[in-house]
Amino acid sequence: MSDWVLDPLNRTFMQHAFGAIVLVGIICGVTGVFVTLRGLAFMGDALAHAIFPGVVIAFLLGGNFLIGALVAAILVSLGIGAVGQGGRLSNDTAIGVFFAGSFALGIALISAQRTYTRDLTSFLLGTILGVSRKDLLLTAAVGLVVLAAMLLFRRELTLVAFDRTFAQASGLNLWAYDQLFLVLLALTIVVSLQTVGNVLVLAMLVTPAATARLLTDRLATMTALSALLGAGSGVAGLYVSYHAGIASGASVVLVATALFALAYLFAPRTGIVTVRVRRRLHFPHPERNVFPAETA
Amino acid sequence: MKTGDGRRETGGTSREQPRFHASSDHAAVSAQIADAPSESPRGAPVSRLPSPVSRLTTEGLSVHFGPRSALDQVDVAFDRGETVGLLGPNGAGKSTLLKVLAGILPPTHGVVRFDGVPIRRPDPCVVYVPQRTGVDWSFPVSVLDVALMGRSGRRSRWAPLGNRDRADALAALEWVGMRQHADVQIGQLSGGQQQRVFLARALVQNGDVFLLDEPFAGVDVPTQELLVALFGRLRDAGKTIVYATHDLSQAKASSDRVLLLDHRLVAAGPPDAVMTGPNLRAAFGGAAVVVDAAGAMP
Numbered sequence: 001m002s003d004w005v006l007d008p009l010n011r012t013f014m015q016h017a018f019g020a021i022v023l024v025g026i027i028c029g030v031t032g033v034f035v036t037l038r039g040l041a042f043m044g045d046a047l048a049h050a051i052f053p054g055v056v057i058a059f060l061l062g063g064n065f066l067i068g069a070l071v072a073a074i075l076v077s078l079g080i081g082a083v084g085q086g087g088r089l090s091n092d093t094a095i096g097v098f099f100a101g102s103f104a105l106g107i108a109l110i111s112a113q114r115t116y117t118r119d120l121t122s123f124l125l126g127t128i129l130g131v132s133r134k135d136l137l138l139t140a141a142v143g144l145v146v147l148a149a150m151l152l153f154r155r156e157l158t159l160v161a162f163d164r165t166f167a168q169a170s171g172l173n174l175w176a177y178d179q180l181f182l183v184l185l186a187l188t189i190v191v192s193l194q195t196v197g198n199v200l201v202l203a204m205l206v207t208p209a210a211t212a213r214l215l216t217d218r219l220a221t222m223t224a225l226s227a228l229l230g231a232g233s234g235v236a237g238l239y240v241s242y243h244a245g246i247a248s249g250a251s252v253v254l255v256a257t258a259l260f261a262l263a264y265l266f267a268p269r270t271g272i273v274t275v276r277v278r279r280r281l282h283f284p285h286p287e288r289n290v291f292p293a294e295t296a
Numbered sequence: 297m298k299t300g301d302g303r304r305e306t307g308g309t310s311r312e313q314p315r316f317h318a319s320s321d322h323a324a325v326s327a328q329i330a331d332a333p334s335e336s337p338r339g340a341p342v343s344r345l346p347s348p349v350s351r352l353t354t355e356g357l358s359v360h361f362g363p364r365s366a367l368d369q370v371d372v373a374f375d376r377g378e379t380v381g382l383l384g385p386n387g388a389g390k391s392t393l394l395k396v397l398a399g400i401l402p403p404t405h406g407v408v409r410f411d412g413v414p415i416r417r418p419d420p421c422v423v424y425v426p427q428r429t430g431v432d433w434s435f436p437v438s439v440l441d442v443a444l445m446g447r448s449g450r451r452s453r454w455a456p457l458g459n460r461d462r463a464d465a466l467a468a469l470e471w472v473g474m475r476q477h478a479d480v481q482i483g484q485l486s487g488g489q490q491q492r493v494f495l496a497r498a499l500v501q502n503g504d505v506f507l508l509d510e511p512f513a514g515v516d517v518p519t520q521e522l523l524v525a526l527f528g529r530l531r532d533a534g535k536t537i538v539y540a541t542h543d544l545s546q547a548k549a550s551s552d553r554v555l556l557l558d559h560r561l562v563a564a565g566p567p568d569a570v571m572t573g574p575n576l577r578a579a580f581g582g583a584a585v586v587v588d589a590a591g592a593m594p
Contacts, residue, residue: 037432037435037436087362155448155457156448158437158445158448159445159448161432161435162431162432162435162437162442162445163426163430163431163432163445164430165395165400165424165426165430166424166426166431166445166497168400168418169398169399169400169418169422169423169424169426170418170445170448171417171418171420213436216436217436217438217481218436218438219435219436219437219441222436
């Protein structure tokens with residue numbers, strides 16, 4: 001058993017992988033709380049795809065992929081905002097148009113490269129076992145910025161997410177806070193890409209936060225739980241991946257999904273099994289209680 | 297609480313007035329309101345200088361959404377210490393007018409003045425209570441959290457909300473009879489209770505003008521009585537209250553003045569003078585059947 005736990009930890013690439021997945025789990029867990037509460041899952045997925053051309057252009061020009069991704073994310077979120085607020089098209093539709101369009105642009109650009117298939121695969125599924133020390137430091141630095149900003153603006157972000165009209169009447173600039181959150185979301189996605197890949201980053205954003213929501217009615221507790229669940233599923237998933245020899249991103253997401261299923265069924269107050277069992281315990285023989293006066 | 301540039305003399309009043317103390321007797325306050333003649337000229341409280349200018353005025357206010365005109369050339373004035381009901385059919389521009397007054401919606405033409413000064417953005421002294429339907433009630437916040445939001449929008453993000461904010465929020469909840477529910481998640485409340493939490497949040501904001509969008513819609517009788525008591529209490533403190541409603545008898549019972557709105561201003565004045573058959577037909581259309589439960593409609 002101790003070998004099962006300790007063996008992976010002796011390998012440098014696994015140490016880096018564990019570090020990366022814990023960081024990503026925490027960052028995604030915290031950002032994901034607002035993604036879930038504001039119903040921005042589709043937007044998150046769109047951003048994850050939309051930054052693809054930015055990453056490719058940065059790669060082709062030999063620049064920093066983080067900056068390329070951020071520029072692409074900001075352009076796309078501004079574009080979605082402009083098209084979605086025109087009145088004729090829903091926000092959903094605007095997201096769909098930009099999502100597919102920018103992803104296609106990225107594929108077109110990268111398909112001209114000789115290493116096309118390998119590059120595309122590593123972008124889509126992540127290369128967690130190839131995380132270098134430098135990558136790890138970058139993830140930690142960006143993660144700190146994201147978490148600090150979320151902490152600093154937590155009241156404003158909560159108000160904007162809960163009651164937009166009231167937030168506006170309190171003098172908050174909705175557009176500015178929406179854009180701020182989208183930038184933080186974009187940063188979260190960018191640093192998660194190498195670890196879990198473009199396709200599965202959405203699960204890290206949504207699933208731990210959704211599980212946490214089932215377990216608590218407090219925003220602060222939900223945020224802490226979500227970060228914990230994200231990091232926990234990451235570590236557990238990596239162990240499963242290491243020993244069972246399955247893809248790491250997939251195994252992390254499957255662990256997170258399994259935890260969600262457990263919470264859905266057995267959460268103390270909301271789990272569907274828990275509620276049914278409790279009802280049974282309170283009213284063990286409902287038919288006997290129909291006419292209590294007569295039986296007395 | 298900071299009052300901005302100091303152009304108003306209201307800065308010192310917030311601590312002097314006894315605010316939301318638990319001893320205020322709802323029944324007594326509402327009885328007092330009910331007995332008062334609707335157009336009674338209530339004197340301003342001694343702490344406040346009478347002002348020659350109305351507190352909130354609009355001049356030639358128009359709002360267009362594309363080709364559609366929501367408000368057309370509306371000139372209104374709201375004074376200190378008065379409660380004004382905005383009456384009109386659905387889509388008459390009641391909510392639009394409130395949003396413009398709150399500084400949320402920029403008017404297409406015209407200007408809103410607060411104490412004579414044009415306002416372009418939300419003012420800290422104007423408190424806006426949105427419709428209950430616009431909020432995500434499944435949000436993981438407690439009743440106390442929502443009441444505290446009355447402070448969070450205006451506070452520097454470097455200054456955490458302190459014990460005094462908490463105490464004020466709890467006192468406001470006490471006043472609306474929701475203190476025992478302070479830790480409950482807001483989605484578990486009834487409609488009337490949710491409206492009370494909104495009122496507590498508005499009280500915590502400590503403003504001079506209160507704009508309420510359909511506060512009586514879908515709430516229980518105790519909450520309606522509480523609203524009327526609250527209006528009386530705020531009015532006695534020299535606050536201005538403007539609320540939208542489509543409940544004619546409610547507007548008649550709990551307003552000093554009513555404005556009848558149908559994109560343009562149809563009529564304004566004391567309820568008895570404004571809520572006449574011809575005026576109501578002009579605002580609500582020919583199909584409106586004017587029936588008053590008490591039979592007092594002229």
